[in-house]
Amino acid sequence: METFSTDIYKIWSESKNIIISTHTNPDGDAVGAVLALAMTVKIIGAEPIILIENYSEKFDFIKGKEYIYDGDNYDEIKPDVFIAVDCGSKDRLGMAEAVFDRANSTFNIDHHVSNDNFAQNNIVLGGDSSSCEVVYKIIKNFCILNKDIAEALYTGIVTDTFGFKYNSTSKKTMEIGGSLIEFGINPSEVQDKVLYEHTTVEVEAFRRALNNLKFDGDIAYTYLSYDEIKECGVSNGDLDGIVEYILNIKGMSISVFVYGKKDGRTKISLRSKKIDVNKIASTFGGGGHLLAAGAIFDGSVEEALNIVLNEIKKS
Numbered sequence: 588m589e590t591f592s593t594d595i596y597k598i599w600s601e602s603k604n605i606i607i608s609t610h611t612n613p614d615g616d617a618v619g620a621v622l623a624l625a626m627t628v629k630i631i632g633a634e635p636i637i638l639i640e641n642y643s644e645k646f647d648f649i650k651g652k653e654y655i656y657d658g659d660n661y662d663e664i665k666p667d668v669f670i671a672v673d674c675g676s677k678d679r680l681g682m683a684e685a686v687f688d689r690a691n692s693t694f695n696i697d698h699h700v701s702n703d704n705f706a707q708n709n710i711v712l713g714g715d716s717s718s719c720e721v722v723y724k725i726i727k728n729f730c731i732l733n734k735d736i737a738e739a740l741y742t743g744i745v746t747d748t749f750g751f752k753y754n755s756t757s758k759k760t761m762e763i764g765g766s767l768i769e770f771g772i773n774p775s776e777v778q779d780k781v782l783y784e785h786t787t788v789e790v791e792a793f794r795r796a797l798n799n800l801k802f803d804g805d806i807a808y809t810y811l812s813y814d815e816i817k818e819c820g821v822s823n824g825d826l827d828g829i830v831e832y833i834l835n836i837k838g839m840s841i842s843v844f845v846y847g848k849k850d851g852r853t854k855i856s857l858r859s860k861k862i863d864v865n866k867i868a869s870t871f872g873g874g875g876h877l878l879a880a881g882a883i884f885d886g887s888v889e890e891a892l893n894i895v896l897n898e899i900k901k902s
């Protein structure tokens with residue numbers, strides 16, 4: 588990694604525009620990683636431009652937002668370097684995919700086991716807790732971090748490990764967390780903002796999801812139709828906690844949450860305590876991690892639920 592970081596530093600510091608982007612429907616790891624990278628790129632003398640979809644207001648406290656592209660025409664962007672982060676495959680970049688294709692030099696920084704190494708330079712550490720952990724390991728070799736970068740990275744790690752709780756949390760993850768705290772961030776405040784505070788809108792979505800909750804053996808599953816999502820006024824990012832919550836019901840070892848999207852397709856989220864849900868998600872063209880994965884299904888909420896439950900029972 589040390590030698591690799593030297594090469595990365597050379598390419599990044601000698602470029603003009605560095606486009607930094609992540610997956611659609613960005614979570615805290617995605618947001619923290621792009622903002623931390625943008626602040627780093629600025630320090631080493633390049634011009635960062637972040638391409639990211641609107642994200643949950645719970646991540647608004649993270650600094651570096653001034654680097655987010657606020658134009659409306661991606662065609663005008665002239666990418667020199669393109670860094671995709673927390674993104675398992677190129678199509679997950681959404682609108683930014685076309686910009687990726689025009690870049691001279693491309694980087695793929697990620698921790699998804701399902702990552703298909705789509706860039707020229709792939710730094711994919713499948714066992715790592717979060718993309719922010721991977722970003723930390725890269726940038727600490729050539730950039731002196733500051734409090735803002737530390738807070739962004741800490742947020743990503745906390746999001747993806749649920750506060751250093753998941754199995755993906757290693758000794759190294761905790762050591763990195765410790766190093767980040769040394770920059771003067773407030774760790775319990777970050778955890779409160781990211782994991783525990785909920786808007787009334789989120790709670791309304793939660794209430795409805797729990798109302799739809801069903802059990803099938805050790806599978807807990809629920810759904811929200813697109814109409815229900817519209818009625819609550821909830822955005823995709825606000826629905827993250829539901830699938831986690833129902834996995835923790837005693838006696839359950841798999842949880843499924845599906846919801847209708849505006850385009851008529853259905854988002855599937857899977858969590859597990861034992862079986863490989865990455866494999867299940869991959870049968871629907873999705874992916875993620877062993878115990879946490881997702882996919883977009885081309886069909887209704889009802890069809891998605893039926894098909895997923897069948898796949899789980901087969902596995």
Ligand SMILES: [Mn+2]
Nearest residue numbers: 616673718747
């Ligand atoms: Mn992640």
